[in-house]
Amino acid sequence: MAQRLSRVRSWGSRVFAVECDVTTGPVYFSVAATPQGSGGDVRPLGQLFGHGKVFSLHVHGDDRVRAAKFHGDVKSRLSALPRGHVMEMSSFLPNQKRSLVKGFLMRVPADSSAADDALLELLREDAVHACSYATSGDRWWQQLLARSEEGLVVAERFCVAPAPAPEHHPSTLNIVNSDVFYSFRDAQQVLIECSNIIPESKAVLELVNKPSDPTVKGKFPVIVIEGLDATGKTTLTDSLKGAMGAVLLKSPPQVLAPFRQLFDAEPPLIRRAFYALGNYITARQIARESEKAPVIVDRFWHSTAAYAIATAVSGKVGNLPGLGSEVYQWPGDLLKPSLVLLLSVSPEERLRRLSGRGLEKTVEEAELEANHLFRQKVEEAYMRIQNPACEVVDASPSPDQVLQQVLLLIKSKCHL
Numbered sequence: 253m254a255q256r257l258s259r260v261r262s263w264g265s266r267v268f269a270v271e272c273d274v275t276t277g278p279v280y281f282s283v284a285a286t287p288q289g290s291g292g293d294v295r296p297l298g299q300l301f302g303h304g305k306v307f308s309l310h311v312h313g314d315d316r317v318r319a320a321k322f323h324g325d326v327k328s329r330l331s332a333l334p335r336g337h338v339m340e341m342s343s344f345l346p347n348q349k350r351s352l353v354k355g356f357l358m359r360v361p362a363d364s365s366a367a368d369d370a371l372l373e374l375l376r377e378d379a380v381h382a383c384s385y386a387t388s389g390d391r392w393w394q395q396l397l398a399r400s401e402e403g404l405v406v407a408e409r410f411c412v413a414p415a416p417a418p419e420h421h422p423s424t425l426n427i428v429n430s431d432v433f434y435s436f437r438d439a440q441q442v443l444i445e446c447s448n449i450i451p452e453s454k455a456v457l458e459l460v461n462k463p464s465d466p467t468v469k470g471k472f473p474v475i476v477i478e479g480l481d482a483t484g485k486t487t488l489t490d491s492l493k494g495a496m497g498a499v500l501l502k503s504p505p506q507v508l509a510p511f512r513q514l515f516d517a518e519p520p521l522i523r524r525a526f527y528a529l530g531n532y533i534t535a536r537q538i539a540r541e542s543e544k545a546p547v548i549v550d551r552f553w554h555s556t557a558a559y560a561i562a563t564a565v566s567g568k569v570g571n572l573p574g575l576g577s578e579v580y581q582w583p584g585d586l587l588k589p590s591l592v593l594l595l596s597v598s599p600e601e602r603l604r605r606l607s608g609r610g611l612e613k614t615v616e617e618a619e620l621e622a623n624h625l626f627r628q629k630v631e632e633a634y635m636r637i638q639n640p641a642c643e644v645v646d647a648s649p650s651p652d653q654v655l656q657q658v659l660l661l662i663k664s665k666c667h668l
């Protein structure tokens with residue numbers, strides 16, 4: 253057990269955050285080997301641990317690809333438990349980047365034995381740390397569980413105390429290089445690490461590995477059109493192509509289309525690295541085509557970063573990293589467009605356009621519809637990305653009016 257604990261660096265100084273309600277924010281607590289003066293409101297702890305049986309699980313491990321895959325596996329196994337309620341739970345060292353470990357808090361009725369069986373099975377994996385919660389006297393205890401011949405046993409226990417909310421939401425600690433990649437090499441490294449378990453990674457790596465200098469664009473302007481789905485990007489980019497005699501490119505590029513569905517089903521680490529690499533392929537195409545004509549690009553790095561940040565940061569828009577944070581910086585080795593335009597329509601108009609189109613939605617698109625908070629976070633993250641920042645375009649008028657408005661903007665910003 254000592255060996256198991258040693259892998260969880262500084263367990264005693266970790267803070268735990270449980271997302272009970274995304275609108276009110278997480279409940280924070282810390283643990284210590286001996287009781288400490290609580291000095292905080294203990295009622296949320298009672299509300300968290302005091303109903304039925306409560307367990308928490310964290311997936312640690314040095315192999316980040318395996319840990320990411322296993323985390324998804326744990327979630328589906330816990331979610332399948334009858335009469336269970338699963339909440340996101342993370343543990344972290346306050347203000348320490350890359351210290352976040354993701355996990356779950358699970359509540360089941362007191363008479364349920366299914367959860368014990370599931371934990372016993374999961375604890376076969378070294379990377380899993382499971383705890384139960386119990387009260388004695390006026391204190392709550394976190395009990396680290398281990399497998400034994402008799403079943404689950406308590407190996408060690410820690411006293412729980414309320415902890416103050418950190419300055420920044422904990423999910424922001426691990427965005428860099430887990431959700432958003434700021435160099436070709438960092439994204440490429442994830443797919444290299446995946447090659448054994450996802451053979452298609454090798455084919456993607458071969459497509460991106462072609463040598464060239466992707467940061468340099470040609471003499472013609474490069475205009476990126478961004479926005480949530482159904483804001484009119486396809487309609488506008490097609491019209492701009494005709495009106496400007498431009499070349500139309502997309503990110504992810506067509507060559508990655510056969511792999512997209514597969515990578516969309518992978519955990520964020522792998523999925524986001526795939527989209528990041530797609531931008532470098534598109535950048536190469538932009539560099540080549542902008543030597544000959546203006547280039548219009550349907551989605552680029554703003555989309556990759558904004559969706560990734562909005563997904564990684566749970567809860568309210570206020571939980572996003574602040575304006576000026578490093579997470580909104582453009583990758584130093586990625587070609588910079590001349591202009592980025594963000595199409596914006598009201599949520600009602602977007603839904604009208606989505607339903608009018610009647611196409612099948614991706615899971616993420618379906619979530620956008622259901623989750624107002626998520627949509628707000630994606631739009632806010634789009635607008636916080638810097639250098640180049642995007643110009644917001646009101647895309648609610650008719651297609652032709654939007655086209656004329658955008659042509660004028662391009663003329664003035666790109667000095668055409």
Ligand SMILES: Nc1ncnc2c1ncn2[C@@H]1O[C@H](COP(=O)(O)OP(=O)(O)OP(=O)(O)O)[C@@H](O)[C@H]1O
Binds near residue numbers: 479482484485608650
């Ligand atoms: N200015 C507009 N006014 C009214 N309807 C529009 C306008 N622009 C596009 N639409 C309609 O809205 C729907 C979505 O448009 P479009 O496919 O261009 O959006 P998109 O941003 O490319 O979506 P996605 O990202 O999901 O591919 C289509 O049915 C399209 O005809």
Ligand SMILES: Nc1ccn([C@@H]2O[C@H](COP(=O)(O)O)[C@@H](O)[C@H]2O)c(=O)n1
Binds near residue numbers: 531552555557616617
């Ligand atoms: N450059 C990009 C483009 C897309 N994504 C991800 O794809 C989804 C939206 O794509 P559509 O084809 O539906 O427009 C969205 O969920 C993004 O996560 C990306 O990451 N980078």
